[in-house]
Amino acid sequence: MNAQLSQAAIKVTNLVKRRETKLLKSFLAISGINLEIAEGVTYGLIGPNGAGKTTTIKLLLGLLKPDGGEIKVLGKPAGEHEALRRIGFLPESPYFYSHLTGREYLTFTGQLFGMQGPALQNRIGELLHLVSMENKAEERTGTYSKGMLQRLGMAAALVNDPDLLFLDEPMSGLDPLGRMDMRKIIIALKEKGKTIFFNSHLLPDVAHLCDKVGVLSQGKLTAEDDLLSITPERNATVLEEYFLSHIEA
Amino acid sequence: MEHCAESQGQKVTAKKAGLLLPVFAIxxxxxxxxxxxKVVYTFFVFAVIISFFGLALGSLSVGQDLRIILDLGMFGISTIGGIIAVFAGANLVYxxxxxxxxxxIFTKPxxxxxxxxxxxxGLALCLLVLIAAMAVFLTLTVYIADPGQLLVFKERVLFIGASLLLTYLELLLIIAAAEFFSTFSSPIMSVVFTIAFWFIGHSTASLQDLSKLFTNSALQQLANFLYWTLPDLKTLTQTRSAIMYGQFPNSELSIYLTAYLVSYVIILLVLSAMVSEKRELP
Structure with a gap:
């Protein structure tokens, strides 16, 4: 177990990514990031809007190609299928096919991983129970509230029982009860030894859940520390001060 | 050794199934x-109305009722099928x-x-079901217009089926073209490109005639190049009309038309996959 923990689930070296604005002006979205996240760690990437958090996740998932540097996810280059099989992803404002029911959506997601038959249906049953969506499973996702979509998105991210989970603003759109449920799910995943990488604006959630945090500001990783070294009491106010002191004006 | 070969065979089959499962899921x-x-159902109802309108119009004519029903019915099916192929195809990727x-999808293997x-x-299957449903209504109107002898009716059904099969083949090409355009352009532009592709497809024969008129060899070669590169749908349309009125093409022409369209579809799908491979997500 210890040997496994010492392996890097994510290793990023000198990552650079240029992006274009709607007016086709190029800017440096990610500028020389270095990251190393060990297996089993819950890592919180925090930063103001437009800092490059979502771009970082897209690069780690292979949705975007880097302009410089190297990315290794689960020992493989980003986007490689062998790694993607072991990854779960919950995007910010999950994107759904409104013509599908919740169950059909999860079935579709499972089939993309090559899962099928009773094994997939059993897994879907477990996940619907986990996110408390059993009674809405036969309704089309087009009729779901934002919170329900977020729960279904979480179930979809877990369909392949991933070793590494990317969560982009997982608490977004959830009411306090929904946030509490989502926290419980993340804690349960942590206890199972999953590696979790998540972006969030909500510092109380980061303080509560993360082992390590990084501050991203204007595409640069300006600080990175173990959470308990910042605030042993997991105090959100202390984390907020830490965050504010490391963002570039 | 035999057991080993068998297990190797199973592995290959499992790998193939693994490759195809996401295709079937999508x-x-x-x-x-x-x-x-709902738009698809609206179009379907419209096609049914056209078929029945043919029946009403046919009853007003003397001796040409069946021809009017068939012409109008085929026009309805190919037009509605074409509209769905162009518009749904142009939106497929976009x-x-x-x-x-x-x-x-792309965060999965x-x-x-x-x-x-x-x-x-997925779209090809949807169009197949739609055309089959519209064909049932067309056959029904033909039967209402002239129940005749069972043997004659069976023959007519065969002609309608064969003719619609060619319509479907043409629509398969249109979907592939629309999907290809939708990999790199907006839906509006994809629709424009696809309609232009379709229109040119029905006029490529003129390019060959045009090449004969040029005295400049470069222009001649260009016209010939375009003729051989762009699809030739005119032969398909002519064959389809001939079948509709009981003239089956020889087997050579049937094989040629099928192989020609299938090859075109494969080329367009390969090009679409190549563009998608290169394209970075927004």
């Missing part, structure tokens, strides 16, 4: 998406990018060719 999702769209549902093929097969 195809099934696309089929559901298109078939659950909609996934716009709604960002492509993030769901799915290759661009599996995505392109799955989307294509």
């Amino acid at each position: 195809a099934s999702n696309t089929f559901k998406e298109v078939s659950r769209d 909609k996934e990018l716009e709604k960002k549902t492509c993030y769901l 799915v290759r661009p060719w599996q995505f392109i093929l799955g989307k294509y097969l």
Whole structure:
């Protein structure tokens, strides 16, 4: 177990990514990031809007190609299928096919991983129970509230029982009860030894859940520390001060 | 040794199934998406109305009723099928990018060719079901107009079926073209490109005639190049009309037409997959 923990689930070296604005002006979205996240760690990437958090996740998932540097996810280059099989992803404002029911959506997601038959249906049953969506499973996702979509998105991210989970603003759109449920799910995943990488604006959630945090500001990783070294009491106010002191004006 | 070969064979089969499962999943999702769209049903009802309108119009003519029913019915089916192929095809890839549902797909072990093929097969299957349903109504109107002898009616059904099969083959090409254009352009532009492709397809024979008129050899070669590169749908239309009125083409022409269209579809799908492979998601 210890040997496994010492392996890097994510290793990023000198990552650079240029992006274009709607007016086709190029800017440096990610500028020389270095990251190393060990297996089993819950890592919180925090930063103001437009800092490059979502771009970082897209690069780690292979949705975007880097302009410089190297990315290794689960020992493989980003986007490689062998790694993607072991990854779960919950995007910010999950994107759904409104013509599908919740169950059909999860079935579709499972089939993309090559899962099928009773094994997939059993897994879907477990996940619907986990996110408390059993009674809405036969309704089309087009009729779901934002919170329900977020729960279904979480179930979809877990369909392949991933070793590494990317969560982009997982608490977004959830009411306090929904946030509490989502926290419980993340804690349960942590206890199972999953590696979790998540972006969030909500510092109380980061303080509560993360082992390590990084501050991203204007595409640069300006600080990175173990959470308990910042605030042993997991105090959100202390984390907020830490965050504010490391963002570039 | 035999056991080893058998297990190797099983592994290859399992690998092939693993490659095809995401294709079927995407195809099934696309089929559901298109078939659950109310617009498709509206078009279907419209096609049925055209068929019955043919019946009413046919009854007003003397001796030409069956021809009017068949002409109008075939026109309805190919036009409605074409509209759905162009508009749904032009949105096939773009909609996934716009709604960002492509993030769901490309963060899974799915290759661009599996995505392109799955989307294509889903829409192709949907059109097949739609055309089959419209064909049932056309056959019904033909039967109402002239029940005649069972043998003659069976023969007519065969002609309608064979003719619609060629219509479907043409629509398969249109979907592939629309999907190809939708990999790099907006839906409006894809629709324009696809309609232009379709229109040119019905006029390529003129290019060959045109090449004979040029005295400049470069222009001659250009016209010939365009003739051989762009699809020739005129022969298909002529064959389809001939079948409709009881003249089956020889087997050589049937094989040629099928192989020609299938090859074109494969080339367009390969090009679509290549563009998708290179394209970075928004």
